[in-house]
Amino acid sequence: MSQTTTYRTCPRSGLQFEANAEKLMTANAVTAVVFLLLGGILAIGVVLTRWPAVHWLEAGRFYQVLTAHGLDMLIFWVIFFEIAVLYFCSSTLLRCRLATPKIAWLAFALMLIGAVTNNVAVYQGGSSVMMTSYVPMMAAPSFYLGLILFAVGALIACFVFFGTLVVAKRDQTYQGSVPLVTFGAITACIIAVFTIASGAIILIPTYLLSLGVIDRVDPLVYRTIWWAFGHSSQQINVAAHISIWYAVAAITFGAKPMSERVSRGAFLLYILFLQLASAHHLLSDPGMSTEWKIVNTSYFMYFAVLASMIHGLTVPGAIEVAQRAKGYNKGLFEWLRKAPWGNPTFSGVFISIIGFGFLGGISGVMMGTEQLNMLIHNTVYVPGHFHATVVIGTTLSFMALTYFLIPVLFKREMINPGLAKWQPYLFGLSMYFFCLVMMGAGTLGVPRRHWDLSFSGVAMAYEWPGAAYLMMGLVGIAGVAAIIGGAIYIYITVGSLLWGKRLDQGERSPAPTPIPLTAPTAAVQTYGSTGFAAPGTFVLALVFLVSFVLYYFINWKYLSTLWGLS
Amino acid sequence: MSAILPPAERLWWKHPLDRVEGTWIAIAFVWCLVMFFMMIYWHAYGQQNLSTETYKTTPELFAKKAQAVIDKYTIRTETDGHIPVVAVPPGGDVYLIARLWNFSPILEFEKGQTYRLHMTSMDYNHGFSLQPANINIQIVPGYEHVVTITPNQSGTFSVVCNEYCGIGHHTMVGRIYVK
Numbered sequence: 001m002s003q004t005t006t007y008r009t010c011p012r013s014g015l016q017f018e019a020n021a022e023k024l025m026t027a028n029a030v031t032a033v034v035f036l037l038l039g040g041i042l043a044i045g046v047v048l049t050r051w052p053a054v055h056w057l058e059a060g061r062f063y064q065v066l067t068a069h070g071l072d073m074l075i076f077w078v079i080f081f082e083i084a085v086l087y088f089c090s091s092t093l094l095r096c097r098l099a100t101p102k103i104a105w106l107a108f109a110l111m112l113i114g115a116v117t118n119n120v121a122v123y124q125g126g127s128s129v130m131m132t133s134y135v136p137m138m139a140a141p142s143f144y145l146g147l148i149l150f151a152v153g154a155l156i157a158c159f160v161f162f163g164t165l166v167v168a169k170r171d172q173t174y175q176g177s178v179p180l181v182t183f184g185a186i187t188a189c190i191i192a193v194f195t196i197a198s199g200a201i202i203l204i205p206t207y208l209l210s211l212g213v214i215d216r217v218d219p220l221v222y223r224t225i226w227w228a229f230g231h232s233s234q235q236i237n238v239a240a241h242i243s244i245w246y247a248v249a250a251i252t253f254g255a256k257p258m259s260e261r262v263s264r265g266a267f268l269l270y271i272l273f274l275q276l277a278s279a280h281h282l283l284s285d286p287g288m289s290t291e292w293k294i295v296n297t298s299y300f301m302y303f304a305v306l307a308s309m310i311h312g313l314t315v316p317g318a319i320e321v322a323q324r325a326k327g328y329n330k331g332l333f334e335w336l337r338k339a340p341w342g343n344p345t346f347s348g349v350f351i352s353i354i355g356f357g358f359l360g361g362i363s364g365v366m367m368g369t370e371q372l373n374m375l376i377h378n379t380v381y382v383p384g385h386f387h388a389t390v391v392i393g394t395t396l397s398f399m400a401l402t403y404f405l406i407p408v409l410f411k412r413e414m415i416n417p418g419l420a421k422w423q424p425y426l427f428g429l430s431m432y433f434f435c436l437v438m439m440g441a442g443t444l445g446v447p448r449r450h451w452d453l454s455f456s457g458v459a460m461a462y463e464w465p466g467a468a469y470l471m472m473g474l475v476g477i478a479g480v481a482a483i484i485g486g487a488i489y490i491y492i493t494v495g496s497l498l499w500g501k502r503l504d505q506g507e508r509s510p511a512p513t514p515i516p517l518t519a520p521t522a523a524v525q526t527y528g529s530t531g532f533a534a535p536g537t538f539v540l541a542l543v544f545l546v547s548f549v550l551y552y553f554i555n556w557k558y559l560s561t562l563w564g565l566s
Numbered sequence: 567m568s569a570i571l572p573p574a575e576r577l578w579w580k581h582p583l584d585r586v587e588g589t590w591i592a593i594a595f596v597w598c599l600v601m602f603f604m605m606i607y608w609h610a611y612g613q614q615n616l617s618t619e620t621y622k623t624t625p626e627l628f629a630k631k632a633q634a635v636i637d638k639y640t641i642r643t644e645t646d647g648h649i650p651v652v653a654v655p656p657g658g659d660v661y662l663i664a665r666l667w668n669f670s671p672i673l674e675f676e677k678g679q680t681y682r683l684h685m686t687s688m689d690y691n692h693g694f695s696l697q698p699a700n701i702n703i704q705i706v707p708g709y710e711h712v713v714t715i716t717p718n719q720s721g722t723f724s725v726v727c728n729e730y731c732g733i734g735h736h737t738m739v740g741r742i743y744v745k
Contacts, residue, residue, distance in 0.1 A: 137731070177578065258584050259581055284703045294606065310591060374701055375701075375702070445695060447693070452736040455737065458739055459647065464697075559612075564613045564716030
């Protein structure tokens with residue numbers, strides 16, 4: 001089997017790009033950014049309507065815009081970008097050709113057709129069913145068809161990724177085990193296959209229901225299986241963005257994982273336990289037994305939370321060790337003070353790590369506790385939580401990686417690097433605040449997906465406390481700031497692709513250059529066995545633990561004041 | 567030597583752990599166990615546990631049962647829509663219907679007494695969000711959820727629908743009085 005392709009070695013990073021993979025990564029990443037732009041424009045409508053003093057869109061338009069915003073951001077933007085990441089982690093990191101490029105293009109085409117079909121269905125009206133589209137509320141058939149086509153495309157892309165791993169193994173482009181980042185991508189991909197299968201199991205009958213072929217889909221069964229798709233798709237994000245954290249630590253600092261065994265073991269815990277996610281969306285539902293709720297929501301004894309807590313230590317830990325090796329040894333935190341805070345690839349990832357852990361992680365565990373869930377179920381606390389995970393965690397990591405990819409993959413000089421330096425701070429920190437005030441409003445009971453806090457014209461209107469209005473006003477302000485931060489990212493990315501100075505693309509060769517074998521040095525042999533290698537990170541981790549414990553028990557205290565329920 | 571390259575040491579799984587990692591894993595694991603057992607502990611000693619008592623139902627069946635209670639225990643009507651206010655004796659069964667876009671009837675309870683609250687939806691998913699007490703429960707069509715409640719504060723409470731249920735979602739509010 002002869003493959004006509006070429007390999008280019010990037011003179012700036014030393015990474016080797018295969019021609020087909022490079023084109024596919026570009027296509028997927030650029031499409032992702034287009035959906036981010038679309039979702040960002042829709043976010044303006046959402047934010048300016050929920051800001052009580054502005055209350056911009058009328059109700060029907062608001063629910064329509066919110067439906068499209070959820071789908072474009074949570075599904076289309078992240079998954080298109082993740083496909084690019086999967087190709088990068090296989091073909092580029094393993095220095096091999098991409099398996100079956102034609103099928104990869106088919107996957108891309110299906111995903112694009114599906115995403116467009118779904119969007120068109122929402123804009124036509126009659127499909128303002130929110131991303132969750134709970135039956136028996138029905139959308140147009142093309143709404144479900146679009147999602148199904150997209151899912152099939154994404155599934156095919158996952159198998160192209162697996163195929164590429166086989167190619168690398170067979171062509172012996174590397175020796176030993178795959179890099180940790182590739183291992184993380186494999187984790188993401190395995191979770192993706194499970195996720196997409198769940199989506200198919202529930203969306204295909206719902207599509208048939210919308211066509212009138214079958215006459216009933218059970219609402220509770222729908223909720224259970226839909227969330228195996230809806231939440232697990234966010235677990236793909238977690239595995240993908242944690243891989244990116246490790247990658248950026250490696251790229252920026254030359255950091256190696258503190259221990260391969262620990263980091264890979266933590267990814268393995270994700271594969272084994274993250275799939276139980278559908279349960280924690282059903283904690284306040286009828287029908288499920290207490291035992292089922294407790295075992296599943298805790299992802300079986302919180303093993304997946306344990307995994308995230310491990311990554312939360314080992315990524316900054318790896319950076320600390322690398323920095324200390326460079327001589328930044330003074331005190332606990334010189335390594336952190338002397339980090340390249342002006343490099344948006346690093347600052348984006350670091351803001352992402354802290355925000356994902358402190359805001360997304362702690363709130364996620366609180367929500368996922370069986371009884372505590374009743375405090376915040378379906379309030380704006382929920383979007384507060386997942387904006388911390390998906391926007392601060394995933395989106396900000398993807399943005400940070402993009403700044404690295406502009407010269408390396410797209411071969412362009414970044415326009416306006418001065419602005420890029422500030423972008424992660426503006427976007428990340430305004431999202432921190434956005435999430436905090438949203439969770440604050442949610443704790444006061446403010447519902448999510450709700451057009452009118454004032455219940456104007458309603459006979460038995462409920463009057464929210466003034467603090468709820470204040471919080472929702474702050475949500476509006478922080479949201480606008482974050483949208484400006486997002487717009488700057490799109491301006492820099494698209495602008496660099498269009499007008500950035502073209503850079504030398506590097507040597508092309510017809511055959512891949514295998515990854516040279518690195519001999520285990522004495523440093524490698526003794527590494528990590530020296531004792532307490534990352535004390536600064538350990539202190540940060542303890543600060544995290546204390547916040548976690550306090551917040552967790554404050555919520556139990558709050559719960560204990562509620563009406564008796566049994 | 568980095569996370570984007572194959573591990574330099576072929577037998578990486580035999581590599582010793584740094585004490586930072588080992589200590590943290592132990593601490594995190596203990597904390598995970600505490601959180602896991604906290605849920606079980608609360609079932610034994612806590613007062614706020616969501617009932618799992620659920621029956622399959624249909625809108626007709628549920629409406630019939632609800633109507634029987636309304637006929638027997640209505641003490642007055644309120645608003646222009648003459649929504650009945652239902653006060654069942656302590657320990658009794660009371661029915662709350664969620665439909666597009668209202669909750670009915672209005673319920674009246676006595677503080678410190680226990681009631682069996684039956685809830686279902688006649689159409690789409692709805693949300694039972696008791697404010698300002700802040701208890702949030704999902705209402706799923708086809709399923710009758712029986713929650714045993716003991717109000718611990720008196721006053722006027724609102725039931726806000728917090729599951730999106732279409733264009734009138736934001737007008738869907740019910741009421742509960744606690745004497």
